[in-house]
Amino acid sequence: MRADALRNRERLVEVAQSAFATNGIETSLEDIARQAGVGIGTLYRRFPTREDLIAAVLAERYLKLAEVALVLAEEREDPDSALTEWLTLLVEHMALYRGLSIAVKEAMHDQTTALGRTCKEMIDGGARLLGEGQRAGVFRSDVTFSDVLALCSGIVTAAERRTEKAAADPDTPPLNPYLLLDVVLRGLRVEDR
Amino acid sequence: MRADALRNRERLVEVAQSAFATNGIETSLEDIARQAGVGIGTLYRRFPTREDLIAAVLAERYLKLAEVALVLAEEREDPDSALTEWLTLLVEHMALYRGLSIAVKEAMHDQTTALGRTCKEMIDGGARLLGEGQRAGVFRSDVTFSDVLALCSGIVTAAERRTEKAAADPDTPPLNPYLLLDVVLRGLRVEDR
C-alpha cells in the first residue's frame, strides 16, 4: 500500500469516526470524503460499502470487547457478574453512534460483510460468557447469545430515541439503559434463585 | 371529500398495505402510487408523509389492540396473564411489516405525527395493563411502559432479521419471539414470587 493511500485511509477513518459520533452512521459519505479532503472515488475504492467503513471505525473497540470477554471468562468465578459486566460494556459500546446498534444486530450473523467479520470475535466472547453461565445453571439454557444481543440492541435503540426526544422536549422521562439491561438479565436467570 | 378522491384514498391504502407486507414499510412511494394507478402528487396530497400512510394502513388494527387492552384490564382478574396475552398480540402486530416495529417505537411518543397519534390509544391501553400489574405488586414498578415497548420492538426486529436470513441460508437457527417475550416478562416480575 502506497504511503499516500495509507494516509488517506487513516484520515477517512478518523473523519468518519467523528462524523458518525455527531450525525449517526447514516451520515452522507460524500460529506465524509469532503471533510477528509479526498474525492468520493477514493472513499469508495478503500471502503466499497458503508459497512466496510463502519467496520474500520469499530475494529479496535471490537477487539477490546473480545479481549475483555476472554479475561472475564477466565478470571471471574461468578458467571452472572461476568455477563452483567460485559453486557454493560456492550450496551455502552453500541450506544456510541446513533444507528449503530441496529447495524451491528443486522450484520452480526453475516460473515460475508466486513462488519460481520469484525463482529465475530466479540460475539464469540459474549457467547462464551453466556454459555458458561448456562452450564453453571445460572442462566436459562433455551436462549441463544444472539437473542441476548437482540434485546440489548432494543435497549440501545430505545435509549437513542429517548435522547433525541429529550433534546427537543426537555420534560421527556429519562430512559435508563442500565435499568432495561437489569430487566433482561433478570429474565435470563433461571427460575429458582 | 369528493367521491373520486375517496376512491383514490382507499385504493392507496389498500395497495400500500400489500406493498408493505411484501417489501416492508420502506417501499418506494412512487411504486405505491403507480400500482394504485394515481400520480405521485395525489399520494402526497392525501398522505404528506410516509408515516401518514403507515398510520392509515394501521388505524383499524391499532383500535382493535386498544380495545383488547381495555377488555383485558376490566375482565381479567390476573394482571400477569393479561399483560402477557396483550404483549403477545402486540409483538405479532409489530411483526406484520418489516421495519414497522422500529417505526412504531420511534413514533410512539410523538403526538405531532399521525402515526404517533394513532398509537396513542393502543399505548394507553398497554400502559394501563402494566400499571395495574405494578399496583398489584406483580411487576416491578421502576419500569415504564415505553421501556417495555422498546424491548418488544427489539424482539421483533431481531425476529425480522432472522427471517430474512433464514430465506437465504436455510440452516440459520430459528428465533422464537415468544421465547424472548417470556424472558422480558420474567424480568419484569418482582423478585419474590
Next chain:
DNA sequence: TGCTAAGCGGAGGCTGACTCCGTTTAGCGT
C-alpha cells in the same frame, strides 16, 4: 348545463449512492 372549488398528475429540482475513466504521482530500478 355552466361554474368553480376540489382534485389530479407528472415534470422538475434535490440529495445521496455509486461508477467509470482520464489524470496524477509515489517510489522502484537503473
Next chain:
DNA sequence: ACGCTAAACGGAGTCAGCCTCCGCTTAGCA
C-alpha cells in the same frame, strides 16, 4: 538523479427516490 509504470486520485456523470409546484381536469352543486 531520473524515468517509468502501476497505483492511486478525483469528480463528472448516472441513477433512484423524495417531495413540490402548478397548469389541466372534473365532480357535482345550483
